[in-house]
Amino acid sequence: NAGVTQTPKFRVLKTGQSMTLLCAQDMNHEYMYWYRQDPGMGLRLIHYSVGEGTTAKGEVPDGYNVSRLKKQNFLLGLESAAPSQTSVYFCASSYLQGRTDTQYFGPGTRLTVL
């Protein structure tokens, strides 16, 4: 049982390049989330999904797109990377609605945009 995994662990992009971050969970969780973590800002929700085929915007969705084609995977895309998107990205999942259920986090992806 690997839990939540993220690919890649590190990435350096040039401004304007695109990339996709992959999140996978093997716990059969319905809910999945993408956060970014910046110094002094805590975690901010980018997008989330309440089930296969669904996505919704979080607090800071601009410049990102997501897809949930399979229940176990949640992809985060950057179509045209900007230096402001330099951050550590975390994926999380939970079985039930977030009110009482634990979110399980992946190890993170450190992205640098030059």
Add this chain to the structure above:
Amino acid sequence: GDSVTQMEGPVTLSEEAFLTINCTYTATGYPSLFWYVQYPGEGLQLLLKATKADDKGSNKGFEATYRKETTSFHLEKGSVQVSDSAVYFCALSAGDDKIIFGKGTRLHILP
């Protein structure tokens, strides 16, 4: 809107000292409250939670009590260890699909 405010760090303590990290919240309704911990180079993991007023969450020697009257959920530990060095996040969930996190408090424990 809903929000979480926690004390700014870093907090530096000697081993075996008593720890308190303050957390207060603003929310409509009756939120659930959480403390997550992030060890260096890792993702967050749940430390403890409480889902209703006066509940006490506890784990690994850490405790926090849900105080509705003061809208607080302070984290405490009686005797910290070097291995407790990490970033601690207070969080709430108020009935929708999302959790709101505080900005985090970095804790350094000196041997």
